Amino acid sequence: MTWLSYTKALNRALGDAMAADPAVCVLGEDVGAGMAGPTLGLQARFGTDRVLDMPLSEQAFTSFALGAALTGMRPVVEFQIPSLLFLVFEQIVNQAHKFRLMTGGQARVPLTFLVPGSGSRLGWAGQHSDHPYALFVHAGVKTVVPASPADAYGLLRAAVEDDDPVVVFAPAGAMGAREDVTGQLPPVPLGSARVRRAGEDVTVVAVGHLVAEALQVADDLDGEVSVEVLDPRTLHPFDWAALRASVGRTRRLVVYDDANRGCGVAAEVVAVAAEEVALLAPPRRVTRPDGAVLPFAPDLDRASQPQPHQLRDAVRAVVK
Amino acid sequence: MTWLSYTKALNRALGDAMAADPAVCVLGEDVGAGMAGPTLGLQARFGTDRVLDMPLSEQAFTSFALGAALTGMRPVVEFQIPSLLFLVFEQIVNQAHKFRLMTGGQARVPLTFLVPGSGSRLGWAGQHSDHPYALFVHAGVKTVVPASPADAYGLLRAAVEDDDPVVVFAPAGAMGAREDVTGQLPPVPLGSARVRRAGEDVTVVAVGHLVAEALQVADDLDGEVSVEVLDPRTLHPFDWAALRASVGRTRRLVVYDDANRGCGVAAEVVAVAAEEVALLAPPRRVTRPDGAVLPFAPDLDRASQPQPHQLRDAVRAVVK
Amino acid sequence: MTAEPAGTDRGTAAPVAGARRAAGEATPADLSTPADRYRMMRLIREFDTLALEWVRTGEIPGGIHPYIGQEAVAVGVCAALGPGDRITSTHRGHGHVLARGADPARLLAELAGRESGLNRGRGGSMHAADLSLGILGANGIVGAGAAIAVGAAWAARRSGRDTVVASFFGDGALNQGVLLEALNLASIHRAPVVFVCENNGYATTLPVAAAVGGSAVGRAAAFGIPAVTVDGMDADAVREAAEEAVARARSCGGPGFVECLTYRYEGHHTMERRMRLTYRSPEEVAAWRARDPLERLRPAVPAAEIDAEVAALLERAAAWALSEPRPDPAEAGAYLYAGGPPPRPGVPV
């Protein structure tokens, strides 16, 4: 049994993927030094031609990875800041995501984009605190947000093995998590949700680090409300069958999502539920505000993120 | 009375805005030649220091416009392709959009981004056919999609006068539209929707060029179903009061939106309706598929966009 | 998902390179003799002439960026490449794709949106690709190919192959951030890439002098990349410069940069015909036309014979392409993902 941290799980996933397949390589800024955690020790183990320190040229190295993916490699690209994905949106969406369809299926595009520390990192302020996974869902890029160390391992392995581009968000709020694990961890198939807590009265869909908070709120409400907590794990493709199964039973829904409200993942989940399930009460979203820019001061930063007490109130409101 | 085309309306709006305020300037690729339409003749009229032909450096000229906006100008930046917004997502969202909050309100950021010909232009294929307005809604950037020539004029004027960044999408599918107008056209305030057709049984929210198609479908269904067509005009900030008023009455909703399904504007509209209105039937969305990449062949291109017959079927389904 | 449309009869569309190419087996064009090169330039010229006509008649939806006038660049560079090498191309890509050996019939079918097109009708002019020939795609985004080329070059080198990648782009692309980043990346990784700048004097309507501070070759050199300027209307001059850069890259000497001074005879894009644009004088166009790359080579080869051969080939290719079926609209979402569940449709089924 190992007391595995989330960061170490990512690190192990990369190491195992590289050991299993010589086509896997890792590139990004300061990956040699392992600054962000997931690449720690990999350069010493696999060499500088499989763990590449890149200059400050995100656009070029993202397309560099695409070129390598089209010609036999399985690159993993690490980004130090979630909003660096804005900088390479063209390269990920317009080039990598579209390549296969535009060429009539001539190529596979096995590319993984890893963002360790997405969302708020207290004190990093406006340009470093985004949680922009909905952008990739909208664009149609496969997107995962692991909530636990085991899932971080399993989903990252699956992402690297996948033949399409996948963006992996590792929320800063989850990276401190630890978990007891035994033996070899299995990959977690993309597109499979996980019921983290069974319940009868209401389904709470929680994303990433908010899964732990949702479980806590569910525990707090124990006796009062029976809360089912569903962790989608993959946001695209979403496990709609799992949502249908859960909400079809509870017929009440709250989505807990640390991202901007408008056109977010919470909106999509609520929309699908409204289309497909005869809900007993209006669904609720607990999210960041519209167009949120996280202010620096800690109280303001926290106030811009969804709060457990808001989730509790929302759960109570839908079961009322 | 003038038979005003949509493109000419944009052109007139820019000309009038420049005549009214010497701080307004226009920049982009081939704006001198007026290649895309909206800037035709402006360089001859206002000079090369107010209508700037820019080199192929979208990122730099977007931030250039930001620098000018912070120091007294009101730049309008034209982009030739909707997906060029991917290329400058960093500059628009991380720099321009966030600037004001991050500096504690020290500056206004009057910037307009104009995309003439968004969405599918038959034959332009995968990288030129996006309709990515939901990305900006999610990020919180003001976003408008005018459906008619008069609205194109009025909303572009309002966008240029606004003290925040605004993205104006002029759908290729609307740019052929013409309309009889008289006298000086008024600005259209951002955030105000317009009921284009009153109805009793169902609200159809249609975006951009799809407003005309929705009106046609509503006419076709006349006698069978009484359809209200709501044109939000601004997608962010959205006129939620107008949605509430309409759907509160009809209690049935279909959204007709030429953009990718997941986390799109249609999802947001459906989500809000589900949260706030006791609907009599499950709402429906008629959109592009998830993560759509428009294939080149015309039949495939059209098949990837929402179709009038799909809207008709959806309307019938919700009133059934 | 659609399966590969196997067994489609492409017999009538014998590849222009002729003998070296067995059915179904992708072999780059053989451009080793002057006649080969003249033939390929003629093919490109006539191909795009036909394509212009098809845009006019609507056989090609949308439009194209014609390559006419720039043939010597594509042919000169591709003549310097070996069978395992690769290219990245641009929005103005027909010349590159053909010169690398793509089947003109299948390219025509692509432009006409047919299932047997190079990209099964999914890509069209701006996305034409043939990965079996190492063509990593035309590209609708200016400057986007360069960094893809660097990555492909690095990957090949890493796996022990001595593959070189040639990356084509225009003068306008010299101002794209990602391309400038790519020059640096290639330099520090000593990636076997040959950057080919087709300086045709304009980015759409913007003249180079108004757009490019400094010079193309000065820019490349500043990133530590050896750079030369050659007459892009002379296929041999281009080929020689490319051969030198290819040889150096192949022998681990790092990237090279070749600026080819050239000209497009037609408008930027077929849409331009509808506008009255005045950014180029008729005299300027005439002066460049007088330096035509085909005319230059003509005396040295059996031109009349080749011309007839190319005309016949294109006629067969055109007939074949137009007889090919269009893709099934039900397959509009095919090929979006290599694996996993199919994308949700825009309306529930």
Place this chain on the structure above:
Amino acid sequence: MTAEPAGTDRGTAAPVAGARRAAGEATPADLSTPADRYRMMRLIREFDTLALEWVRTGEIPGGIHPYIGQEAVAVGVCAALGPGDRITSTHRGHGHVLARGADPARLLAELAGRESGLNRGRGGSMHAADLSLGILGANGIVGAGAAIAVGAAWAARRSGRDTVVASFFGDGALNQGVLLEALNLASIHRAPVVFVCENNGYATTLPVAAAVGGSAVGRAAAFGIPAVTVDGMDADAVREAAEEAVARARSCGGPGFVECLTYRYEGHHTMERRMRLTYRSPEEVAAWRARDPLERLRPAVPAAEIDAEVAALLERAAAWALSEPRPDPAEAGAYLYAGGPPPRPGVPV
């Protein structure tokens, strides 16, 4: 929306530049004498020393990128600027912001997340700005300031003002596409910008030699921008080079580029302290420390007196900053938009 916190008592935080600055009126720092420049370098040094301490104690949430060691660059460049000029800064921005004359008390308050901070506690270290002093912001995205500077310079010139904009960035930024694009844009528009590259040898852990093909000045020159390299540990050398570039830019001679060879004594970011990184040898750090820019100027000025003055000033500033109120969490969304309806909250109210 919150109103400007008017009337806040900042009396105890007299700006370091002293006499020239009246209450409430923004005036750039006066750096005209060696003593002024020494004083400012000392202020920056002690400010960041205090900030490091506040990161340790948690008064500053998150962390900072300390400027210690690079003081001569900010001070040398800002000494060359006039009152109407502007700057863009970086993630490592305290030095630039202070050297331009921002109130150290308000910058401290900002770093401690107080309502009376420069940005009302909304920005923190990486976004510190004071537009009244022409400081268009530190920036969390490497390379992002350069094009903003070009636009601001162009706008000023267009409105007939002879304003110059100095844009600071690191050696790492030399590889960012948007910065390279900005060099070109400045060149072709002859924008009055002085690009200041603070080459401290590393982008986080990556040494310049492994990252930058060619050289910084070679790159700028290739875009048509006159470029020089100076000793960035010598405030006077920096100032002289900056003065030349500023004068040329002001008199419509176009942009200039000054590379300053400098060094950061501390880790890249305060987080680095927790990691055992070995990318710089202790000998290398020691060698650069031996060339300290403050020690160099010390003999020429009444150093002990100034040091005491600065210490006293910082003590007052720190006490004031820590006594200032934190922003009201209810105002977390304030200042997002200049107009229109307020943003919808994350839960309906």
